[in-house]
Amino acid sequence: MAGALIVGLLLLVALLAPVLSPYPPDAINYRHLLSPPSTEHLLGTDDLGRDILSRLLYGAQLSLSAGISAVILSVLVGVPVGLVAGYAGGMTDELVMRVFDSIIALPPLVLALTISAVLGPGLVNATIAIAIVAVPTYARLIRGQVLSIKNNDYILAARSVGVSSRAVLFRHILPNVISPIIVQAALGVGFAIILESSLSFIGLGAQPPTSTWGSMVQTSFQYLELAPWFVIAPSVAIFVAVLGANLLGEGLRNFLDPNQKKAAQKT
Amino acid sequence: MTVVREYSRGVGERGEKPLVLRVHGLKKHFPIRGGVFSRITGYVHAVDGVSFDLPVGETLGFVGESGCGKSTVGKTVLRLLLPTAGSVEIGGRDVTTLSEHALRPLRRKMQMVFQDPYSSLNPRMTVGSIVAEPLVTHGIAGGRELTDRVATLFAKVGLRPEQMTGYPHQFSGGQRQRVAIARALAVEPDLIVCDEPVSALDISIQAQIINLMMDLQDDLGLSYLFISHDLAVVELIADRIAVMYLGSIAEIGAKEDVMRNPRHPYTKALLSAVPLPDPKRKNRAQIVLNGDVPSPSNPPSGCRFHSRCHLAQERCRVEAPELKSGAGGHAVACHFRDIN
Amino acid sequence: MTAAALKIRGLCVQIDGRFDVVKNLSFSVCPGETVCLVGESGCGKSISALSILRLLPPVARSVAGEIYFNGQNLLGLPESELRRIRGNDIAMIFQEPMSSLNPLRTIGFQIAEVMMLHMGWSRAAAWARAAELLEIVRIPDVPQVLDGYPHQLSGGMRQRVMLAMALACKPAVILADEPTTALDVTIQAQITGLLAEMQQKFGTAIVLITHDMGLVAENADRVVVMYAGRKVEEAPVQEFFQHPAHPYSRGLLNSLPQLGAANSCGQERLKEIPGMVPALGDLPSGCPFFPRCEHSDGICREQFPSYESVGIDHIAACWHPRAMEENQQ
Numbered sequence: 054m055a056g057a058l059i060v061g062l063l064l065l066v067a068l069l070a071p072v073l074s075p076y077p078p079d080a081i082n083y084r085h086l087l088s089p090p091s092t093e094h095l096l097g098t099d100d101l102g103r104d105i106l107s108r109l110l111y112g113a114q115l116s117l118s119a120g121i122s123a124v125i126l127s128v129l130v131g132v133p134v135g136l137v138a139g140y141a142g143g144m145t146d147e148l149v150m151r152v153f154d155s156i157i158a159l160p161p162l163v164l165a166l167t168i169s170a171v172l173g174p175g176l177v178n179a180t181i182a183i184a185i186v187a188v189p190t191y192a193r194l195i196r197g198q199v200l201s202i203k204n205n206d207y208i209l210a211a212r213s214v215g216v217s218s219r220a221v222l223f224r225h226i227l228p229n230v231i232s233p234i235i236v237q238a239a240l241g242v243g244f245a246i247i248l249e250s251s252l253s254f255i256g257l258g259a260q261p262p263t264s265t266w267g268s269m270v271q272t273s274f275q276y277l278e279l280a281p282w283f284v285i286a287p288s289v290a291i292f293v294a295v296l297g298a299n300l301l302g303e304g305l306r307n308f309l310d311p312n313q314k315k316a317a318q319k320t
Numbered sequence: 321m322t323v324v325r326e327y328s329r330g331v332g333e334r335g336e337k338p339l340v341l342r343v344h345g346l347k348k349h350f351p352i353r354g355g356v357f358s359r360i361t362g363y364v365h366a367v368d369g370v371s372f373d374l375p376v377g378e379t380l381g382f383v384g385e386s387g388c389g390k391s392t393v394g395k396t397v398l399r400l401l402l403p404t405a406g407s408v409e410i411g412g413r414d415v416t417t418l419s420e421h422a423l424r425p426l427r428r429k430m431q432m433v434f435q436d437p438y439s440s441l442n443p444r445m446t447v448g449s450i451v452a453e454p455l456v457t458h459g460i461a462g463g464r465e466l467t468d469r470v471a472t473l474f475a476k477v478g479l480r481p482e483q484m485t486g487y488p489h490q491f492s493g494g495q496r497q498r499v500a501i502a503r504a505l506a507v508e509p510d511l512i513v514c515d516e517p518v519s520a521l522d523i524s525i526q527a528q529i530i531n532l533m534m535d536l537q538d539d540l541g542l543s544y545l546f547i548s549h550d551l552a553v554v555e556l557i558a559d560r561i562a563v564m565y566l567g568s569i570a571e572i573g574a575k576e577d578v579m580r581n582p583r584h585p586y587t588k589a590l591l592s593a594v595p596l597p598d599p600k601r602k603n604r605a606q607i608v609l610n611g612d613v614p615s616p617s618n619p620p621s622g623c624r625f626h627s628r629c630h631l632a633q634e635r636c637r638v639e640a641p642e643l644k645s646g647a648g649g650h651a652v653a654c655h656f657r658d659i660n
Numbered sequence: 661m662t663a664a665a666l667k668i669r670g671l672c673v674q675i676d677g678r679f680d681v682v683k684n685l686s687f688s689v690c691p692g693e694t695v696c697l698v699g700e701s702g703c704g705k706s707i708s709a710l711s712i713l714r715l716l717p718p719v720a721r722s723v724a725g726e727i728y729f730n731g732q733n734l735l736g737l738p739e740s741e742l743r744r745i746r747g748n749d750i751a752m753i754f755q756e757p758m759s760s761l762n763p764l765r766t767i768g769f770q771i772a773e774v775m776m777l778h779m780g781w782s783r784a785a786a787w788a789r790a791a792e793l794l795e796i797v798r799i800p801d802v803p804q805v806l807d808g809y810p811h812q813l814s815g816g817m818r819q820r821v822m823l824a825m826a827l828a829c830k831p832a833v834i835l836a837d838e839p840t841t842a843l844d845v846t847i848q849a850q851i852t853g854l855l856a857e858m859q860q861k862f863g864t865a866i867v868l869i870t871h872d873m874g875l876v877a878e879n880a881d882r883v884v885v886m887y888a889g890r891k892v893e894e895a896p897v898q899e900f901f902q903h904p905a906h907p908y909s910r911g912l913l914n915s916l917p918q919l920g921a922a923n924s925c926g927q928e929r930l931k932e933i934p935g936m937v938p939a940l941g942d943l944p945s946g947c948p949f950f951p952r953c954e955h956s957d958g959i960c961r962e963q964f965p966s967y968e969s970v971g972i973d974h975i976a977a978c979w980h981p982r983a984m985e986e987n988q989q
Contacts, residue, residue: 205439205440206434206435206436206439206440207439207440207441207442209395209400209432209434209440210432210434210440210441210500210503211442211453212400213398213400213427213430213431213432214427214431214453214454214457214458214503214507215423215424215425215427215428215454215457215458216453216457217457220457224442224445224453225442225445228442228444228445229442229443229444
């Protein structure tokens, strides 16, 4: 599984950033402003003479953790809400879903922008904004799954035994609807990284001197002609991370899909 | 609040045996929603006034074609569906008005076995924990005792206790149905509603499960509400049989009466339509009904069967026949019950 | 005896190139005759029918045998020629009519399409014939149904439409795979009645696949019993029900609850066949039925028995067909 490999490597690199980085990420060196890649600075230096490789490695920590925690946050909110809405049905369901529909109707970037503008710039707020944008996706996905299995006989059987609604939800429904959520979450990390980069690019994400890949692209953009390596490095990092997350999602989908598993067993 | 009726102490009219279940005037209408704001545009009259009682240790078979409401009767009896009207008394207590919470202890008395053993078992739970769940839910057993109880249940339904750790997909249809039966037996219920429990199984497995169910009834004194479209199976296992058509009972009585001496034209047609595994009787006179079962959202006026009945007359179109009881509790809902 | 309309010899079908789902199956069906393929799920009866028209799912493949229709071996024909036979000379009816009809096309179009395709009829002629066919299968309100869509019809009506489609080109052979299993008994009686009537009118040969012994008794001329991919017995219908020779056939017949057998003196146990159908992956060697058979001995474990004649037109693959009868007496 290429996706798992890429994501695993990225996580490892992020974790080992202090060990792997040749320089401190914020060590300013005025003698090497915007110097091209060399043996000294493998990916060159930025406008303040900081080593881009080191910043990239430390940026991985922030970018990845922002992406992952945004997804965790939205799953933690979206899954229970979708679960309850789907199982309860009726007015609860109508209400929750109409609210989520109206969130989905807005373009994600515009919405994230508005929310982080209201909350104020900063990586934490950006992460919260991204999480809010993604909540309806998970809620809707899980609601659809719940609707498709809630009339299965084993749910009825559990109810006829007298199992409480909460136990039905968490013991019988959740384990049977969670695999598409896992897939979606993996794909969602990629989406969150892009959104975070976009917010940082606009200046609503990580604030200097801390930097994520997105904010690195932002600063580098002014030197596009002067120092192309400066913009290429974080862009490639974002690209690889998103690609890895998507591949991981696809891989998980194939791995978790019960139909494919069944087909494999039958033959 | 309904007044306590004279029979609600659990003794039937026939007096001898106490009743495990008494159903009176049961109705279940499902709303049909349509339009922009999901307005209710009509009702499906799935069950429309059904009354019967079931003495302890007996089996009442419900037969009828798809859409006649027999499964809905079963689910409403177990309060998996809320009845629109009527009463369901389990062991003398009306369960239709109880809250879900108040109902929980009563759920121990009634259980269900479903048709499709592939969808009735949670694919993510081991079969052992599926059977254990009712015991845990009702706080009947825990720890070591729980495992022992589940093992005993497994043995009772013809499974090996070592199989407890397996997942449903590792079992065949017949074995899964055994697991479902073990789950139903776990809480030692008085009543088991069996909704087409053998129709999804192969013939050779069907016989095994029917035998198992009959043995369990003998050993444990269970009462069954046995819902099936297969008349031969119902005839074998039931003491009394109710024939349903479009939400109401067309004929009900002891199985010998209903099978040997059917009085309702629908029962007769149903019986004669069943292909018999005997080529010598191939050319027997068969009543072939015309047309389809009408939609339960718009049932025919008067007698619901009149649109397909060869005896139908003007009166049938206007007036719905009563389910009138005759000798031995053999009741028929037909204006011409005595003529044919 | 007339020449067979369809003749299958030594058919073998494998899944994944490893598991034999059908092994060495031979039978034939004559014009105007109904042959029932009987067996439980997984015995290979449906797969056999699908392999006749080469409609097998991608994992399955016919690896040996011949299927003769009109003197040509269907298994050797190129796809283009087989397409001319499908629906034209050999028609198939499936269990679930809803999934075999296109939900987005009108009923009329779907029936007419068959004739426009196979017989090169004009649109008008095909539609007129479609209306006629719906009359034949006794659909009320033909003009309305012609312009209607599958979801507007009941299960019984849909199966009638399927039957009308099957009859469109007056096929010589109809393969009916559990055509009434999804239907209620009263509707089933209508459909089987119709099928028999059509057969008499057009002399169609019918292969009826079912697990319902009642349907077999009432519709078959000959019975082919399959178990774990093998034919284990073949007999004329009367003979089969009176003297089933294979222990499996006998077990099946005995395990059926009989309608009208109710006795007031309490319940009677059914005779059950112990054990269960073996999984494809681990078929026992020798006779596949031996683990469940009360008469099995050493030889049953080792070798699949040859087909021996046990009566007129009656063959069975069992090492001990006589032991059964002695036991009965």
